[in-house]
Amino acid sequence: MDINLNEDQVEMMRQARRFCENETPMTFVREMFEDERGFTDDLWNKMVEMGWTAMLIPEQYGGLGMQMTDLMLVLMEHGRAVVPSPLFSTVLLGAEAIIAAGSDAQKEKYLTAIAEGSMRGTLALHEPGSGANPGYIQMEARKDGDGFILSGTKLFVTDAHAADFIVCPARTKAGIDPADGITLFIVDAKAPGVAISQLPVIDRTRKLCAIEFKNVKVGKDGILGEANKGWSPLCKVIRKACVGLAAECIGAAEKAMEIAIEYAKVRVQFDQPIGSFQAIKHRCAQMYVEVESGRSLLYYAAWAQDNTDEQEAAIAASAAKVLCTETGKNVAGSAIQVLGGIGFSWEHEIHFYLKRTKASELAFGDTLYHREQVVSLTT
Amino acid sequence: MDYRFTVEQEAFRKEFADWLAKQIPKGFDPSKRNYYDDDEWKAAYQKFQKSLFEGGYAAMHYEKEYGGQGKTMMEQVIVQQTIATTCGELSMPGGITMGMALPTIHSCCTEAQKREHIPKILDGTYIWCQGFSEPNAGSDVANCATRAVRKNGDYIIDGQKTWTSFAHMADWCILLVRTDPSVAKHKGLSYLLVNMKTPGIEVRPMVQLTEEAEFNEVFFDNVKVPVENRVGEEGQGWMIAITTLMFERTIGDAIMGPMYERNYKRLVDLAKSTLREGKPVIENPVIRQQLAQAYIETMVLKYHGLRNLSKTLKGGIPGPEGSIGKLLWSEPNQRITENALNMQGLNSQVMRGSPWTIQDGNWQYSYLRAKGNTIEAGSSEIQRNIIGERCLLLPKDSSREARRK
Numbered sequence: 001m002d003i004n005l006n007e008d009q010v011e012m013m014r015q016a017r018r019f020c021e022n023e024t025p026m027t028f029v030r031e032m033f034e035d036e037r038g039f040t041d042d043l044w045n046k047m048v049e050m051g052w053t054a055m056l057i058p059e060q061y062g063g064l065g066m067q068m069t070d071l072m073l074v075l076m077e078h079g080r081a082v083v084p085s086p087l088f089s090t091v092l093l094g095a096e097a098i099i100a101a102g103s104d105a106q107k108e109k110y111l112t113a114i115a116e117g118s119m120r121g122t123l124a125l126h127e128p129g130s131g132a133n134p135g136y137i138q139m140e141a142r143k144d145g146d147g148f149i150l151s152g153t154k155l156f157v158t159d160a161h162a163a164d165f166i167v168c169p170a171r172t173k174a175g176i177d178p179a180d181g182i183t184l185f186i187v188d189a190k191a192p193g194v195a196i197s198q199l200p201v202i203d204r205t206r207k208l209c210a211i212e213f214k215n216v217k218v219g220k221d222g223i224l225g226e227a228n229k230g231w232s233p234l235c236k237v238i239r240k241a242c243v244g245l246a247a248e249c250i251g252a253a254e255k256a257m258e259i260a261i262e263y264a265k266v267r268v269q270f271d272q273p274i275g276s277f278q279a280i281k282h283r284c285a286q287m288y289v290e291v292e293s294g295r296s297l298l299y300y301a302a303w304a305q306d307n308t309d310e311q312e313a314a315i316a317a318s319a320a321k322v323l324c325t326e327t328g329k330n331v332a333g334s335a336i337q338v339l340g341g342i343g344f345s346w347e348h349e350i351h352f353y354l355k356r357t358k359a360s361e362l363a364f365g366d367t368l369y370h371r372e373q374v375v376s377l378t379t
Numbered sequence: 380m381d382y383r384f385t386v387e388q389e390a391f392r393k394e395f396a397d398w399l400a401k402q403i404p405k406g407f408d409p410s411k412r413n414y415y416d417d418d419e420w421k422a423a424y425q426k427f428q429k430s431l432f433e434g435g436y437a438a439m440h441y442e443k444e445y446g447g448q449g450k451t452m453m454e455q456v457i458v459q460q461t462i463a464t465t466c467g468e469l470s471m472p473g474g475i476t477m478g479m480a481l482p483t484i485h486s487c488c489t490e491a492q493k494r495e496h497i498p499k500i501l502d503g504t505y506i507w508c509q510g511f512s513e514p515n516a517g518s519d520v521a522n523c524a525t526r527a528v529r530k531n532g533d534y535i536i537d538g539q540k541t542w543t544s545f546a547h548m549a550d551w552c553i554l555l556v557r558t559d560p561s562v563a564k565h566k567g568l569s570y571l572l573v574n575m576k577t578p579g580i581e582v583r584p585m586v587q588l589t590e591e592a593e594f595n596e597v598f599f600d601n602v603k604v605p606v607e608n609r610v611g612e613e614g615q616g617w618m619i620a621i622t623t624l625m626f627e628r629t630i631g632d633a634i635m636g637p638m639y640e641r642n643y644k645r646l647v648d649l650a651k652s653t654l655r656e657g658k659p660v661i662e663n664p665v666i667r668q669q670l671a672q673a674y675i676e677t678m679v680l681k682y683h684g685l686r687n688l689s690k691t692l693k694g695g696i697p698g699p700e701g702s703i704g705k706l707l708w709s710e711p712n713q714r715i716t717e718n719a720l721n722m723q724g725l726n727s728q729v730m731r732g733s734p735w736t737i738q739d740g741n742w743q744y745s746y747l748r749a750k751g752n753t754i755e756a757g758s759s760e761i762q763r764n765i766i767g768e769r770c771l772l773l774p775k776d777s778s779r780e781a782r783r784k
Contacts, residue, residue, distance in 0.1 A: 001384050001385075001453070002689055003689040003690075004380075004690065006380075272774070275767070275773035276773065276774040276775060278767075278776065285767040286763065289703050296685075300678070300682040371672065372664075372671065374674050374675060375671040378643070378670075378671075379650070379670065
């Protein structure tokens with residue numbers, strides 16, 4: 001047992017932090033918040049150069065064959081800086097779906113391109129009426145020759161506007177049991193009948209889209225994995241996405257905490273720095289408790305994805321998703337309170353931390369959903 | 380990063396668990412409380428600790444010359460974890476002895492003191508208590524007023540300690556005393572090893588809200604303690620008290636996770652076997668959310684403990700960030716025991732000894748006992764002060780600072 005980071009990992013974190021300081025300062029984040037596309041080609045190319053699109057992709061497809069714990073370290077840094085980019089959607093949604101369910105030919109085509117940075121992808125999961133339950137998939141795929149025709153609406157699709165391909169789960173057999181009747185499809189984002197529009201969401205550092213599918217034809221080569229058995233690989237994707245969001249939230253919480261503490265040391269009221277008052281001190285201490293204990297669970301959850309059985313990986317991912325996204329949201333909210341009026345202003349950057357972490361809490365299963373996962377897997 | 384124990388460590392865990400199963404007294408039921416009589420409990424502890432010592436499992440990480448086994452902290456953690464989850468009640472009267480007195484003596488005492496005390500602790504002969512808290516020194520431990528005046532080769536002690544766990548069973552005491560009232564309060568303290576049979580010591584049990592007496596008041600009236608029983612130099616008492624608390628937290632952190640895992644299983648059994656409107660409460664969606672949260676908090680405790688342990692094994696001493704560990708078990712325990720009571724509906728009022736008692740009344744006891752968790756061993760407020768001031772370097776309260784000067 002050794003839970004310390006090794007030298008390579010510490011160096012990787014250091015590089016990621018330097019990258020974010022140089023390439024995505026708050027001025028850039030603000031610009032991208034308002035920007036329709038939400039990132040620049042220059043930023044994307046530099047991320048590709050860092051090797052971040054290739055980290056989890058197996059070496060035989062041009063990737064680096066690294067583990068979730070490695071990507072976690074990079075994503076924690078991205079969370080600290082609220083980095084706007086389609087990296088999360090491409091590597092943890094698009095690429096992971098292909099890794100989890102793809103044929104050799106599909107892997108060759110998509111993973112190689114993602115690793116070298118020439119292709120981006122995402123996952124169209126949530127539907128109207130699903131609440132925050134990712135297992136509620138009712139969109140229909142009709143058989144059409146040896147392919148299918150997709151029709152319906154998907155919501156809250158991360159970075160669909162910037163994606164070249166969209167992995168779309170749909171029902172190929174009627175029913176409500178996700179384990180029976182869901183098939184995954186790879187849809188070209190520019191295919192006829194695909195209409196993508198951005199939603200005016202609270203956190204516009206990460207763009208979410210609605211997608212209307214109107215009689216979209218998917219050929220045989222667009223069927224991803226076994227027909228009707230798409231839920232199992234999809235769960236794998238959701239698990240890692242949850243760990244990724246948890247990592248971002250711990251990074252975001254850590255930075256929000258630092259902002260609050262720094263302020264509490266210099267802001268003087270009643271002739272004293274406000275951090276000397278226990279009402280503020282204990283609030284800050286609680287932030288530290290949540291950040292450090294969240295980090296402890298996060299590390300395990302990331303490790304579990306590559307090193308334990310499916311059930312343990314699922315429990316750990318759900319537990320980390322609940323704990324770390326709540327930590328992110330709580331710490332950011334608490335930081336606003338410490339900052340007082342300035343924390344409520346548009347001018348201060350703290351609101352970006354609240355918005356990102358709240359969005360993360362809701363994505364890919366909210367806390368109600370993931371607590372239910374934990375209890376059903378442990379009783 | 381790797382969370383797995385080695386094959387050798389897992390083999391050792393199994394070897395120890397098999398051995399341990401044979402040591403448990405006849406009729407001992409790990410799911411229940413077995414001892415309500417203090418004399419029986421003390422005797423059971425002493426017998427158990429003696430068997431550990433003779434079996435070669437006492438203080439795995441200490442040197443052989445003091446009665447340890449010359450292995451690493453990992454073996455010690457494995458032993459402690461296994462005991463905690465199979466027969467924790469048997470080791471409980473030794474909690475202060477093993478958790479506070481032993482590491483203090485091992486890391487701060489002279490060679491002669493170590494040779495005198497460590498073997499007698501490890502073989503179960505003596506139980507120790509800890510005399511820190513006083514009526515006016517609770518959270519503010521350094522406000523200690525118990526005086527020790529030097530006279531010839533002795534300290535003459537007068538004063539009162541309180542909330543002293545297991546003092547009524549104890550043979551020895553680690554005692555914090557004021558040797559110099561003329562200097563700042565943290566600087567005038569010294570640390571003594573006191574035999575509880577010394578004339579002038581009176582122990583009065585205090586009944587707590589659980590209706591039992593686990594704590595005591597201890598009165599010192601003209602008590603003579605030889606100067607050679609002092610730990611470290613005169614005036615170093617505060618530093619010794621603080622350092623030793625840090626040391627042993629690691630093992631504490633590492634055993635809490637497995638203990639709460641076992642509790643979670645009991646909580647799940649309860650949820651499955653308790654009815655509400657004729658259906659098991661585990662079917663209730665609100666209860667399910669509470670169960671999940673209990674499991675998540677248990678995981679946090681476990682993996683935070685392992686992370687601290689891992690840091691310690693690499694040669695670091697856990698710093699003030701170790702204060703987190705105390706908050707991570709004490710506060711969830713109050714939530715978990717409350718959930719357990721809520722699952723039982725009106726039956727949750729029934730204590731031990733009725734046909735309507737659920738799970739032998741253990742949850743009722745635990746719920747009440749857990750109220751002490753956020754007070755004992757440094758209240759949650761003190762933990763958050765330590766974190767705020769020593770981890771986050773926030774400024775000290777100015778009025779507190781002024782009084783200190």
